[in-house]
Amino acid sequence: MEYESVIGLEVHAQLLTRSKLFCSCATVFQADPNEQTCPVCLGMPGVLPVLNRQTVEFAIRTGLAMQGQIAPVSRFARKNYFYPDLPKGYQISQYEEPLIEGGGLTIDVEGTSKHIQLIRIHLEEDAGKSIHGENLADPSKSYIDLNRTGVPLLEIVSAPDLRSPEEAKAYLQKLKTILEYIEVCDGNMEEGSLRCDANVSLRPKGAQALGTRAEIKNLNSFRNVQRALEYEIERQTEVLDGGGRVIQETRLFDANRGVTLPMRSKEEAHDYRYFPEPDLVPLRIDQEWIERVRQDLPELPDARQRRFTTHYSLPDYDTEVLTASRDLADSYEAAVRLYNQPKVVSNWVMGDVNRELNRHHHTPRQAPVTPTHLADLLHLIDAGVLSGKIARTVFEEMYRTGKPAKAIVEEQGLVQMSDSALLETIIQQVLADNASQVDAYRAGKQQVFGFFVGQTMKATQGKANPALVNELLRKFLD
Ligand SMILES: [Zn+2]
Numbered sequence: 001m002e003y004e005s006v007i008g009l010e011v012h013a014q015l016l017t018r019s020k021l022f023c024s025c026a027t028v029f030q031a032d033p034n035e036q037t038c039p040v041c042l043g044m045p046g047v048l049p050v051l052n053r054q055t056v057e058f059a060i061r062t063g064l065a066m067q068g069q070i071a072p073v074s075r076f077a078r079k080n081y082f083y084p085d086l087p088k089g090y091q092i093s094q095y096e097e098p099l100i101e102g103g104g105l106t107i108d109v110e111g112t113s114k115h116i117q118l119i120r121i122h123l124e125e126d127a128g129k130s131i132h133g134e135n136l137a138d139p140s141k142s143y144i145d146l147n148r149t150g151v152p153l154l155e156i157v158s159a160p161d162l163r164s165p166e167e168a169k170a171y172l173q174k175l176k177t178i179l180e181y182i183e184v185c186d187g188n189m190e191e192g193s194l195r196c197d198a199n200v201s202l203r204p205k206g207a208q209a210l211g212t213r214a215e216i217k218n219l220n221s222f223r224n225v226q227r228a229l230e231y232e233i234e235r236q237t238e239v240l241d242g243g244g245r246v247i248q249e250t251r252l253f254d255a256n257r258g259v260t261l262p263m264r265s266k267e268e269a270h271d272y273r274y275f276p277e278p279d280l281v282p283l284r285i286d287q288e289w290i291e292r293v294r295q296d297l298p299e300l301p302d303a304r305q306r307r308f309t310t311h312y313s314l315p316d317y318d319t320e321v322l323t324a325s326r327d328l329a330d331s332y333e334a335a336v337r338l339y340n341q342p343k344v345v346s347n348w349v350m351g352d353v354n355r356e357l358n359r360h361h362h363t364p365r366q367a368p369v370t371p372t373h374l375a376d377l378l379h380l381i382d383a384g385v386l387s388g389k390i391a392r393t394v395f396e397e398m399y400r401t402g403k404p405a406k407a408i409v410e411e412q413g414l415v416q417m418s419d420s421a422l423l424e425t426i427i428q429q430v431l432a433d434n435a436s437q438v439d440a441y442r443a444g445k446q447q448v449f450g451f452f453v454g455q456t457m458k459a460t461q462g463k464a465n466p467a468l469v470n471e472l473l474r475k476f477l478d
Contacts (some may be wrong), residue, residue, distance in 0.1 A: 001241065003202040005233045006210055007168050008160035009225075011175060012153045013185040014126070015058045016194040021152035022049030022092065024196065029191050033131075033145040041125075041150035043088030050277050056154040058184040059099050059123055060285065060293045062154055066118055067180050070290050076123075076277040080265075085128035085144055091138060093124035093155075095274040104159075105178065107170040108320075116171050117159040126151040154184070160199065160210065165229035165318055169222050172196060173324075177301050181326045189220050196225055201246065202236045211236075212246045214254055216260055228253035232260050262322045276388045276392025304329055312342035321350050326353075327364035333370045338375035348374060354390060354398045368402035369395070377405040385409065387416050389462050420472065423456075426464075427472050430455045441477055449473065 020027060023040035039047045044364070055168060063070050077095035100121035107114055128146040136143055156175065156460050163170045176194055179185040186193050216232060219225045231253075236246050250267075251260040269385035299307070308319040308329075323329045328349065335345045357367060377395060380386045386409065397408045409415055417423060430452060431438050439449040456469050 002159055002205040003233075003237055003240065004205045004207075005163060005229075006201050006213075007162035007164075007229060008199045009158045009168060009171060010197045010199070011156045011172065012126075012158060012195045012197075013054050013062075013175075013179055013187075015152040015184055016186060017052060017058070017152055018151040019052060019056055020450060021052050022150055025150065027151050030458075031147055033143070034147060035167075036147040036354060037149065041087075042146060046134045049277075051280065051283070055123055055426075056099075056283065056285070057289075057293060058152075059121065059154055060290055061182050061297065062104065062123055062156075062179065063100035063203060064294050064297060065101075065178055066103035066105055066156075066288070068100040068118060068224045070285060071097065071099055072285055072287075073097070074099040074122075074283045076280045076283070077274045078277050081271075082275045083127065084142070085130050085146070085149070087128070087146060087149065091125055091127060092277055092280070094122035095269075097282075098122035099285075105171070105174050107167060107174050109164075109170050114161075114167065116161045116167075119157045119159050120155055121156050122405065123154050124154050124155055125149070136442060147331070147367045154276070160201075165226040165233070168198060168229055169226045169233065172222060172225055174301070177324055177326075181298060181301055183298075189222070192220065193240050195220060198225060198232075200229055200236070202233065202240060206262065207477050212248050214246065214248070214260070217250055217263065219253060220467045224255055225257055227255075228260055231258060253264065265322075298326070301326075302304065312336065314346055316411055318343075318346045320351060321354075322346060325364060331364045331367070333422060334371035335374045335378075337400070338372060339378045339431060341378070344378060345374070347379070348395075352395050366400070370399050373398055373404050380409065382406055384418055384465060385415055385462075389461065389465060390414050390416065397422075415461065416465050417460050418468055420468065423460075423464060423468060423472055426459050427476060428468070429455055430459060431476060438477070449477070452477070 007076065011141055018027060019025060020041055023038050025036045025038050025041055028036065040049060042382050043115070045340045060070055074094060075097040076092050078090040079095070080090045080095045082089060096122040099461075102118065103121070104115050104117040107116060128144055128149040129143055130145040132137065158171065161360050162171055176187040179194070180187045196219045198216045198219060199213045200216070201211035203211045203307060214232060214236070219228055232251070236314065247265070249265050250263045252263045253260050304317055305323045308314050308323060309316070314322070322332050332349050335349070336342050336420045339345060353367070353369070356369075357364060376385075376389055377398065381388060381391050394408050396404055396416060397403070397412075401408070434452070434455065437448050437451060452473050453469055456473070457466070
């Protein structure tokens with residue numbers, strides 16, 4: 001039997017506010033345990049939550065960027081469950097009346113565009129964290145860190161429109177890019193700022209009804225999302241082919257072994273006994289606020305990619321790489337303004353710049369080489385001061401030291417050798433040292449020419465101006 005996989009993702013994005021969703025505690029990552037807590041986020045009796053206005057604005061911004069409907073009235077709800085890291089015994093979330101409904105985003109997989117619809121986006125508070133393991137004072141005990149309790153999250157729920165692990169990965173990447181562009185989430189999956197649960201089920205190809213789904217929890221990298229789904233699809237295929245049936249459950253992905261394991265039977269919404277949060281009034285948003293947020297929206301990734309195509313005449317591959325991060329696209333455009341050859345700049349940014357960024361784990365904004373420094377370097381190549389080859393060495397040095405190209409060229413005497421008299425002497429020596437190859441060349445073996453170019457470049461440590469070397473060699477040989 002041939003199956004079709006049906007995948008939906010629930011993404012939790014931590015909002016980039018300085019304080020929590022319902023209190024003024026800080027949200028700094030890796031503070032000392034329980035340092036960032038107060039009676040409100042600890043759920044002490046008699047305290048009341050106060051909604052953080054900035055989180056609502058971030059949610060509106062996200063809703064508009066995804067073309068969703070912003071509800072004029074939405075409501076917070078209590079999601080009740082017991083867990084050691086949940087001091088209140090409930091999480092304040094939204095249920096029946098979420099802040100945003102509908103909308104979607106477009107993904108590209110293997111050259112095909114596909115629109116993925118969203119069901120809803122809502123605000124909720126994060127739970128705390130249980131800590132187990134060998135680094136603790138007493139490894140036989142579990143510890144609780146409540147710094148994360150009450151941290152503002154956006155839950156973004158997709159429709160089950162995804163059909164393969166590749167599509168799921170592309171969706172998550174696109175979502176991360178948009179959230180970064182609109183500056184509501186830093187997208188840092190290692191630090192848990194972006195977490196993903198995946199629902200996956202199989203159905204016979206062509207069938208309409210959905211199969212029974214399993215939910216895989218807390219996937220913390222693009223690669224793990226893809227690996228977990230690949231494993232889970234294979235596992236469900238085996239169950240169905242063996243005449244069994246998939247049970248509805250929550251599973252965990254073991255990244256070391258590459259397998260998903262059962263965690264608990266899947267709870268239903270009614271298990272949480274949702275009810276409207278009595279401590280908060282309904283959230284009313286006027287149209288004027290929405291319009292103001294809309295005016296402030298930056299150019300979004302799809303629009304920017306289209307503009308890069310038409311304005312800079314770049315190939316699709318280039319526009320995709322350059323616009324995948326807002327910072328990278330910004331530095332690219334800043335460099336092009338100073339050195340008006342879009343494709344040349346693109347090659348440098350996608351090649352040498354990206355390589356150094358990855359090597360040093362830097363974001364484009366953290367790069368020691370500014371767009372101005374890059375443009376200056378490219379001007380030096382055009383002026384004949386540097387060969388392309390030496391320019392790449394200079395670039396590495398610029399990245400290492402943060403110095404501009406000119407300073408490095410002067411310090412290290414890297415100026416391209418364009419002195420004909422000096423080059424003539426070197427070339428004559430090269431030819432004298434390789435008399436048999438000269439004879440071969442003159443007897444008609446044209447390909448030896450490249451050998452002479454190579455020898456000359458070697459003798460000048462790569463500094464010779466290649467065009468001049470070619471010209472002088474022809475003069476002596478022909
Ligand atoms: Zn607090």
